[in-house]
Amino acid sequence: MKKIFPIVLISLLVAAAVFGAGCTSSTNNSSSSSSSSTVSLAGSTTVQPDAQALAAAYMANNSGVTVNVAGGGTAAGITAAGTGTAQIGMASANVTASELAQYPNLQSIPICVDGIAIIVNPQNTAVTGLTMNQLMNIYTGNYSNWSQVGGSNAKIDVVNREQGSGTRSGIQSIVLKNGNFSTGGITQSSEGAVKSYVAGDANAIGYIGVSGGIDSSIKALSINGVAPTYGNIANGTYVIQRYLLFVTNGPATGLAQSFINYTLSPAGQAILKSQGEVSLNDVPGYVSSTTATTAATAT
Amino acid sequence: MVVITSNIEVGKLRRTRTRVVGERFIQWVLLVCAISSIFAIFLIIVFVFSQGVPFLAETGLSFLTGSVWLPADSLAAGTWGIFPIIVGSLIVTVGAVAIGAPLGIACAVFLAEIAPPAVRRALIPSVNALAGVPSVVYGFFALLVIVPWIRGQFGGFGTSVLACWIILAIMILPTIISISTDSVRAVPREFKEGSLAMGATRWQTIRNVLIPAASSGIIASVILGMGRAIGETMAVLLVAGNSVTIPGSIFAPVSTLTAQIALEMNYATGAHQQALFAMGVVLFVFILILTGLANLVSRRRVTF
Numbered sequence: 001m002k003k004i005f006p007i008v009l010i011s012l013l014v015a016a017a018v019f020g021a022g023c024t025s026s027t028n029n030s031s032s033s034s035s036s037s038t039v040s041l042a043g044s045t046t047v048q049p050d051a052q053a054l055a056a057a058y059m060a061n062n063s064g065v066t067v068n069v070a071g072g073g074t075a076a077g078i079t080a081a082g083t084g085t086a087q088i089g090m091a092s093a094n095v096t097a098s099e100l101a102q103y104p105n106l107q108s109i110p111i112c113v114d115g116i117a118i119i120v121n122p123q124n125t126a127v128t129g130l131t132m133n134q135l136m137n138i139y140t141g142n143y144s145n146w147s148q149v150g151g152s153n154a155k156i157d158v159v160n161r162e163q164g165s166g167t168r169s170g171i172q173s174i175v176l177k178n179g180n181f182s183t184g185g186i187t188q189s190s191e192g193a194v195k196s197y198v199a200g201d202a203n204a205i206g207y208i209g210v211s212g213g214i215d216s217s218i219k220a221l222s223i224n225g226v227a228p229t230y231g232n233i234a235n236g237t238y239v240i241q242r243y244l245l246f247v248t249n250g251p252a253t254g255l256a257q258s259f260i261n262y263t264l265s266p267a268g269q270a271i272l273k274s275q276g277e278v279s280l281n282d283v284p285g286y287v288s289s290t291t292a293t294t295a296a297t298a299t
Numbered sequence: 300m301v302v303i304t305s306n307i308e309v310g311k312l313r314r315t316r317t318r319v320v321g322e323r324f325i326q327w328v329l330l331v332c333a334i335s336s337i338f339a340i341f342l343i344i345v346f347v348f349s350q351g352v353p354f355l356a357e358t359g360l361s362f363l364t365g366s367v368w369l370p371a372d373s374l375a376a377g378t379w380g381i382f383p384i385i386v387g388s389l390i391v392t393v394g395a396v397a398i399g400a401p402l403g404i405a406c407a408v409f410l411a412e413i414a415p416p417a418v419r420r421a422l423i424p425s426v427n428a429l430a431g432v433p434s435v436v437y438g439f440f441a442l443l444v445i446v447p448w449i450r451g452q453f454g455g456f457g458t459s460v461l462a463c464w465i466i467l468a469i470m471i472l473p474t475i476i477s478i479s480t481d482s483v484r485a486v487p488r489e490f491k492e493g494s495l496a497m498g499a500t501r502w503q504t505i506r507n508v509l510i511p512a513a514s515s516g517i518i519a520s521v522i523l524g525m526g527r528a529i530g531e532t533m534a535v536l537l538v539a540g541n542s543v544t545i546p547g548s549i550f551a552p553v554s555t556l557t558a559q560i561a562l563e564m565n566y567a568t569g570a571h572q573q574a575l576f577a578m579g580v581v582l583f584v585f586i587l588i589l590t591g592l593a594n595l596v597s598r599r600r601v602t603f
Contacts, residue, residue: 010331014338075566098372102568157456162541163370164566180369186456186540186552189562200447201457 039255042070043077043090044166045190046114046209047244050275051090057271058262065255071190074166075099081247082106087256089247092166092209093173105250110243111263112277115210115233116170117220118240119195123202127151129222132239135175138205141182146203158185159194159206167191170242171207211276234282244277347583351576362577368543368559372569379574383545385581387553388529390460390546391539395467395528400521402468403475404510407517410476411483412505430473438534441466446538455550458540463553466534471524478523482516483509519597526589530582532557556582 041051048071055067072080074091081089082103092114095106118135120127127150130138137143138156147153160181161168172178188194191212198204199217210228214220220228223240232238246252252260262268269279280286355362358379365380406426410419442458445465450457486509494504510517540552541562560575560582567575 007330007334010327011334011338014331014335072565079566079568155455162562164563183542183544186458186542187562188541189536197458201450 037064037255038066038068039088039259040068040070040086041077041088041090041246042072042080042086043247044074044092044244045071045192046074046092046167046211047077047090047111050112050211050244050272050277053271053275054259054263054268057267058259061262062258067259073162073164073189074169075164078103078106078247081249084249087248088252088260091245091247092242093169094243094245095247103249106247107249107251108245108247109252109260109264110280111246111260112244112269112272112280113233113241113283114244114277115228115238115241116167116174116207117210117212117214117228118205118207118223119198119214119218119220120205121198121200121202122216122219124151124219127221128219129225129227131224132175135223136177136179139171139176139181139185140179141184144184154203157201157204158182159197159204160185160187161191161194161207162187162189166242167207167209170240174240174242213276230278230282234278235284241278344583347576347579350573351578351580354570354573354577355580358577362574363581366545370563370567370571370574372571374570377570377574381556381559381578381581383543384554384556384559384578386545387539388555388557388582388585391463391467391535391553391555392525392529394460394464394549395471396521396525398464399468399471399524399528400475403472403520403524404479404517406472406476407479407483408505408510410480412501412509426473426476429469430477434470434531435533435537437466437470438537441534441538449550453550455548456540456552458538458552460539460546460549460551460553462538463535463555464549466538467528467531470531470534471527474527475520475524478520479513479517482513482520485516486512515597519593522589522593522596526586526593529585529589530557532561536561 039055041055048069051069055069059065059067069090070086074093077086077089078091078095078099079089080086082099091108095108100106118130124146127146130149134143134149138149139158143149144156145153146156168181172181186197188197188206191208194206194208195212195218198206210220210233214228222228223238226232226238228238228240233241246260246263248256248260251257263272264280266281269281273279273282354374357374362379362381363385364382365378366382367378367380368384369378371377406422410422414422441462445462446457446459448457449455449459449462453461490508490512491504494508495501499507535555536558539555539558541554541558542552543554543559544551546553556578560578563571564575
């Protein structure tokens with residue numbers, strides 16, 4: 001008993017210290033971070049390069065302010081906004097009903113329009129475009145050979161994004177009409193990973209945001225005869241497109257509000273345009289506003 | 300009766316008492332450190348099991364035997380079957396050990412018995428450097444070099460079982476080599492001298508006397524390497540392809556427990572998050588079995 005007592009006492013003290021350290025209040029984050037001079041964004045890897053360009057310009061104009069941009073995917077970004085881990089969540093798909101049920105005060109602010117490009121390797125010269133039906137069959141696994149869509153006799157290597165990706169949700173709702181992807185493809189966890197994979201595999205097909213950079217290492221396909229050009233996305237004839245969103249928990253305040261206003265201003269929209277996104281001002285009939293709108297369900 | 304009258308002797312007693320108290324204090328400090336580390340692993344196990352076991356209880360055995368993995372935020376909306384993922388983890392581990400263990404043991408024997416001192420001086424730092432490379436760097440290297448090579452030679456995605464085998468075998472080599480070298484070196488000299496004195500050649504001595512004598516340490520090193528292979532996350536995430544299907548060939552993509560957790564944990568909420576913890580429980584059970592085996596085997600002493 002005499003030898004066990006000090007061991008038990010020390011164990012209890014260590015346990016108390018460990019548990020005490022773990023009990024932190026989770027409501028401190030949002031109030032403390034908005035009063036300091038940092039703005040934190042997290043979420044979609046599609047929006048990430050745009051946000052980084054905006055951040056660089058914003059920091060150049062506002063000395064003493066730091067803007068931090070992190071990735072993680074759309075769902076992670078929305079969760080970060082809801083829990084207060086990040087002041088602004090970046091999303092490339094609308095907030096879903098279940099996310100809204102979990103964080104009822106989420107508000108979405110569209111910042112631009114982004115087309116989703118269907119990319120293949122430049123060595124795949126026979127295929128320059130697909131119909132929406134062919135694309136759906138490729139992603140559901142019904143077509144497994146390029147010869148079925150006019151290409152050479154080779155297996156189609158399908159590259160998907162992970163489930164939390166807003167780009168993947170966009171493809172699922174627009175191309176698959178909310179059907180399921182086949183399990184035959186591989187999964188890569190970011191836009192950059194998809195792009196570098198497709199650039200290395202002659203038989204690959206993948207999807208990235210148009211702003212991801214359609215350079216010489218990959219080739220973008222026309223869908224239903226419409227190429228993913230700026231004009232076609234702006235006037236809506238290239239149908240695989242979605243709004244990119246900044247998501248906040250409740251109306252944005254302080255520096256976060258200032259950053260969002262900068263994004264929606266002509267200077268911010270010009271930066272987004274230089275990144276390859278379609279500015280909201282170029283979308284016919286779009287009523288731009290600086291007030292947030294609550295997105296109710298996924299389209 | 301002993302009466303202490305001398306001042307020197309009384310002084311010595313006082314210093315002895317202080318020394319004893321100082322000793323006890325040091326012992327207590329070391330005890331706290333040891334208990335903290337035990338506490339850490341205990342807390343991890345408790346947390347993972349408390350999150351994962353309720354989920355396992357709700358889904359039952361179909362979690363381990365089902366083949367369709369379609370997670371959702373609520374239990375009813377998703378399909379929870381991780382059998383292909385478990386198979387993926389096992390295939391990747393067994394193959395990595397099958398490639399890495401013979402290479403590692405051969406290298407260990409070479410280092411312990413055959414290598415001239417100059418070669419040994421060059422090889423041992425290289426093996427230690429292998430151990431220091433971060434796993435994400437291994438994965439990146441494999442993605443840029445091994446995956447395109449496989450795709451060019453054998454077709455298919457390139458991100459495949461074979462890519463995982465190659466890179467994991469390289470990653471477990473330092474573990475196997477260092478522990479096996481120490482085991483072979485620890486065999487008493489009399490064994491080797493006796494065998495050579497009886498006329499056996501060097502190779503016969505190594506094969507029939509030294510390796511069997513060091514077998515408990517060698518087997519323990521292989522099991523530890525197996526533990527590293529089954530727990531490797533970042534390298535596998537980059538080169539496995541992450542396709543939740545049972546691979547049809549070694550050139551087909553595969554998904555492992557660790558890579559699937561890393562892929563989805565960023566955004567998983569609700570039942571999905573608990574499902575990931577349940578996968579963590581399965582992983583934990585595998586690793587606990589393996590390390591328990593390693594402890595058991597390494598305690599055996601081969602006697603002649």
